[in-house]
Structures are given as C-alpha cells and as structure tokens.
Amino acid sequence: MKLEKKEKAWIGYDVGNSAFVLLCTTILPIYFNFIAQKNSISKVDYLAYWGYAATIVTLLSAFIGPVIGGISDEKRNKKKLFVNSVLIGVIFCAILAFPNNWILFLIIYIISKTGYMVSVVLYDSMLNDITLHERMDEVSSKGYAWGYIGSVIPFVISLLLLFTYKSINMSFKVAMAIVFILNALWWFLCTVPLLKVYKQKNIEKKSLENIKFNVVKTIKKIALDKKILFFLIAFFFYIDGVQTIISMAVAYGSSLGLDAKALLLALLVTQLVAFPFAIITAKMASKIGTSKVITLCILGYVAIAFFAMGLNSEWEFWVLAFAVGIFQGGIQALSRSYYAKIIPDEKSGEYFGIYDICGKGASLLGTFMVGFITQLTGKQPLGISFLVVMFIIGFIFFRKAVNEKQIN
Numbered sequence: 001m002k003l004e005k006k007e008k009a010w011i012g013y014d015v016g017n018s019a020f021v022l023l024c025t026t027i028l029p030i031y032f033n034f035i036a037q038k039n040s041i042s043k044v045d046y047l048a049y050w051g052y053a054a055t056i057v058t059l060l061s062a063f064i065g066p067v068i069g070g071i072s073d074e075k076r077n078k079k080k081l082f083v084n085s086v087l088i089g090v091i092f093c094a095i096l097a098f099p100n101n102w103i104l105f106l107i108i109y110i111i112s113k114t115g116y117m118v119s120v121v122l123y124d125s126m127l128n129d130i131t132l133h134e135r136m137d138e139v140s141s142k143g144y145a146w147g148y149i150g151s152v153i154p155f156v157i158s159l160l161l162l163f164t165y166k167s168i169n170m171s172f173k174v175a176m177a178i179v180f181i182l183n184a185l186w187w188f189l190c191t192v193p194l195l196k197v198y199k200q201k202n203i204e205k206k207s208l209e210n211i212k213f214n215v216v217k218t219i220k221k222i223a224l225d226k227k228i229l230f231f232l233i234a235f236f237f238y239i240d241g242v243q244t245i246i247s248m249a250v251a252y253g254s255s256l257g258l259d260a261k262a263l264l265l266a267l268l269v270t271q272l273v274a275f276p277f278a279i280i281t282a283k284m285a286s287k288i289g290t291s292k293v294i295t296l297c298i299l300g301y302v303a304i305a306f307f308a309m310g311l312n313s314e315w316e317f318w319v320l321a322f323a324v325g326i327f328q329g330g331i332q333a334l335s336r337s338y339y340a341k342i343i344p345d346e347k348s349g350e351y352f353g354i355y356d357i358c359g360k361g362a363s364l365l366g367t368f369m370v371g372f373i374t375q376l377t378g379k380q381p382l383g384i385s386f387l388v389v390m391f392i393i394g395f396i397f398f399r400k401a402v403n404e405k406q407i408n
Contacts, residue, residue, distance in 0.1 A: 006130045007139050009193035013123055014143035015150030016190025020093060020116055022151045022271070023183050025246065026264060027158060028096075031176055032105065039102045053106045060110070061117035062357045069121050069353030070218075078129075078200045078349060082122040086191050089115030094184035097177035121356045125348040126194075127340045129201045137290055140337035141282030144329045149275040152268065154186045159264070218350050228342055228351075230401035235335055236358040238298050238394025241305065241387040242331060243359070244366030245324060258314050266321035273322055278329025290338050291402040297331035298395045305388045309381040366390065 003011070032050055041049070068085075072078035092112035099105045131139045158179040165175035222228050285293045304323050311320060343351040366387065374383030 003139070003142070004131075006197045007135075009197045010123075010126060010130045011139070011143045011146050012190045012193050014147035016187040017089075017116060017120065017123075018147035018151035019154045019183050019186045019190075020089065020112075022155050023093075023158070023179075024113065026155070026267060027162070027179065028109070031097075032102070032109075034172065035100065035102050035105055038100065041102060049102070049106065053110055056110050057113045057117065060114045061121075064114070064118055065121040065356040066218075066350060066353030068118055069125060069349035069351075069356075072122055072125065072349035078122055078126065079195070079198055082119055082126075082198075083195060085115045085119035085122065086188070087115075088112070089119060090184045090188045093187065094181050097173065097180045117356070121352050122349065124336055124340075124355070125352040126198060126200075127336065128343075128345045128348040130198065133341050136337035136340050137285045137334060138282045140340070141278045141285075141329065141333040144333040145275050145278035148271045148278065148329060150190070152271050154183050155268070155271075157182060218347065218354060222351075222354060227401055227404040228339075230397050230404055231339060231342065232354065232358050234394045234397035234401055235339070235355070236394075237390045237397065238301065238331070239335065239359050240366040241301055241390045241394070242328065244370060244387060244390075245301075245304070245308075246328070258317055262314055263317065266318050269318070270321045270325040270328065273325025274329040277326045278333055281330030281334060284330075285334055290334050290341075291398075293330060294334050294338060294398060295395070295402075297327045297334070298391055298398065300327040301331070302388060302391045302395070305384060305391060308384050308387075 029050060036045070036049070068081055072081050089112050092108050092115065096105065096108055096112065099108060127136060127140060161175050161178060162172075165172060222232065281293050281297070300323070304320065304327070307316075307323070308320055311317060339352075339355055340348065369386045370383040372383075373386055377383070
C-alpha cells in the first residue's frame with residue numbers, strides 16, 4: 001500500500017514522540033537518580049518520588065484527555081490544541097537538564113509528560129481524519145513501526161554521548177543538557193510535516209459549555225454499546241500488561257542482578273525487532289482479520305509473562321526482549337486502528353480521550369500490583385504472575401467484544 005502525503009506526515013509524529021517515550025523509560029530515571037543523590041535523597045525515597053511523579057502525570061492526563069478530546073471535536077479545534085500540547089511537551093523537555101533541585105525537576109517532568117500525553121490523545125483521534133477505515137490497520141502499524149526505528153536514532157546518539165562525555169572533557173550535566181535538547185528538537189521537527197498538511201474533516205457541532213456533559217454522555221453511550229465497552233475493558237487489562245513490561249523491564253532485570261548496560265542494549269533490540277514486526281502484523285491483519293491478530297498478540301504476551309516468571313539469566317532477558325519486540329508493535333497499533341473503526345468518526349477526539357484513560361490505568365494498576373505482590377511475598381516471579389491474570393482477562397473480554405454486534 002502506497003502511503004499518501006498526509007498519512008506519511010501523521011506517521012512522522014510517531015517517530016518524534018517515540019524518542020521522548022524512550023528517553024523517559026531509560027535515561028530520565030537514571031538522571032533523576034543523579035539529582036536525587038546530589039540532594040541527599042535515599043534510594044527508597046528516589047523510587048517513591050519517581051513513582052509519585054508518574055502517578056500525577058497519569059491522573060492529570062486521565063482528567064484532561066477526555067475534556068480536551070471533546071473540545072477538539074468542535075469547530076476544528078484539534079490542530080490548535082495539538083500544537084499547544086506538543087509545544088508544552090517539547091519546551092519543558094528541553095529545559096529538564098537545568099534544575100538542580102529535585103522537586104523542580106519533577107515538576108518540569110510532569111508538565112512535559114502531561115503535554116505529551118494530551119498530544120497523543122489528539123494525535124490518535126486524527127487517524128479518522130487522515131485515512132480511510134480500510135487503510136487504518138496498515139497506517140497505524142506503520143506509525144508504531146517507524147516510531148520504534150526512528151526513536152533509536154536520538155537514543156543511540158544520546159547513549160554515545162553519555163558513554164563518552166568524560167573522554168571529550170564534558171561534564172555529565174552538560175551532556176544531559178545536550179541529550180534533552182536533542183530529543184526535544186527531534187520531537188518538534190518530526191511534528192512539523194503533520195502541522196503543514198493536517199485538516200480536520202470530522203466535526204461535531206456542540207457548545208463548549210457542554211463539553212463536560214458530553215464526556216459523561218459519551219461514557220453512558222459506551223456503556224450501552226457492548227462492542228465498544230467490552231473492547232475498552234479488554235484493552236485496559238491487556239495493555240496493562242504490555243505497559244508494565246515496558247516500564248518495569250529494566251527494574252525487573254536489575255532486581256535479578258543483571259548488568260545495567262546489557263539491559264539497556266536489550267531494550268534497544270526490542271525497538272529494532274518491533275519495527276519489522278509491526279508491519280508484518282498489519283499485513284497479517286489484512287489477510288486473516290484484525291481481531292484474530294490482536295488475539296494472537298494477547299496470547300503471545302501470556303507466553304511472555306510465563307517465561308518472565310522463570311527468568312534468572314542475561315541470555316533469557318535477551319530472549320524476552322526479542323519476544324516483546326515481536327508482539328509489542330502489533331498489539332498497540334492494531335488496538336488503535338480497531339478502536340478507530342468502531343467509534344463514531346465525528347466524536348473521535350472524545351472517544352479517544354476515553355481510550356486514553358483505559359491505557360493510562362495500566363500505568364497505575366500493573367506497576368503497583370507487581371510491586372505490591374513482590375514486596376508482600378519477597379519473590380519477583382510471583383509479582384510478574386499478576387500479568388498472566390491481566391492478559392487472560394483481556395483475552396476473554398476482547399473475544400466478547402469481537403462477538404458483539406455494534407450499536408451506533
């Protein structure tokens with residue numbers, strides 16, 4: 001399938017924001033640890049404060065996302081709101097290296113990450129404007145695919161700088177400033193093509209005063225449409241497992257005593273593997289159906305979670321990283337396109353706001369339960385076993401969603 005100009009521009013934003021996501025899950029926690037140590041913060045408090053910041057971001061985006069999404073559906077507001085959220089994310093990302101105070105650092109991080117979160121709600125909802133339903137699977141998958149491979153470029157440059165800054169007589173602080181500015185510029189420059197070509201086609205006429213009411217109304221409508229309702233429940237549970245594996249992979253490997261550099265390189269392998277397999281799963285979806293491929297991906301993650309429970313060596317972590325790369329792009333991309341096809345086009349912003357809440361719930365529930373069970377039992381594999389349950393619940397509800405007739 002040959003991509004149109006507006007589809008390529010839309011994919012470009014995935015390339016840009018994926019670099020910020022990779023930065024947040026790898027380098028940023030390490031840098032915050034550096035600041036925490038300079039401020040005499042204990043390792044226990046460091047982890048707690050980082051977790052609190054992540055929770056605040058989740059709660060803010062969960063509340064703001066649906067409201068902004070609803071506003072974006074009215075009077076062609078989507079592009080303007082998207083630009084504002086991107087600029088907030090980019091600007092505050094660029095200045096992350098300057099504060100020495102750990103509280104100020106976390107405030108800047110929260111603002112930047114929230115800007116990113118809101119931009120993704122609007123970006124996902126643009127899928128209904130930039131392509132046709134029958135092209136959504138492939139366009140969405142190529143977005144994730146190029147996002148994975150594109151994010152590797154600033155990530156590798158950042159790693160090289162952080163591994164060699166001493167040999168070029170540079171301080172760690174200056175090196176980190178360059179890293180943050182580099183990733184912010186990459187994010188912004190990859191956004192520009194979309195800003196040039198995007199035009200909002202689907203509009204819902206409503207008064208801005210009733211946006212909150214419309215969000216509640218949308219939730220009530222979703223509750224009556226079992227196809228959408230069951231999908232969102234399924235998505236909440238299975239994406240919980242996916243996001244938890246992504247966010248806790250390094251921490252889990254470190255807790256088992258595996259080498260930190262090896263863990264970072266393994267995550268790089270995940271990005272590289274995810275690129276072709278995101279495209280392969282899209283091709284599979286066109287042949288056997290989107291729902292069947294999502295089902296296979298969920299079952300793949302059940303197997304991954306079982307394998308992770310017995311992980312105790314470096315080579316096994318590399319196998320895990322490779323396996324995650326196979327399914328990660330497909331399950332994220334096809335979930336986005338599947339949802340886009342079953343919601344009303346003119347309410348895509350508002351509906352994707354609800355979709356975003358379900359995705360953000362994973363950031364709270366999955367990581368919390370894995371940590372809680374691990375602390376309670378003192379055994380990491382038992383904490384990971386919770387993910388098996390999440391994937392199985394997601395599988396059950398997804399199959400119920402597929403078998404339901406839609407009411408629109």
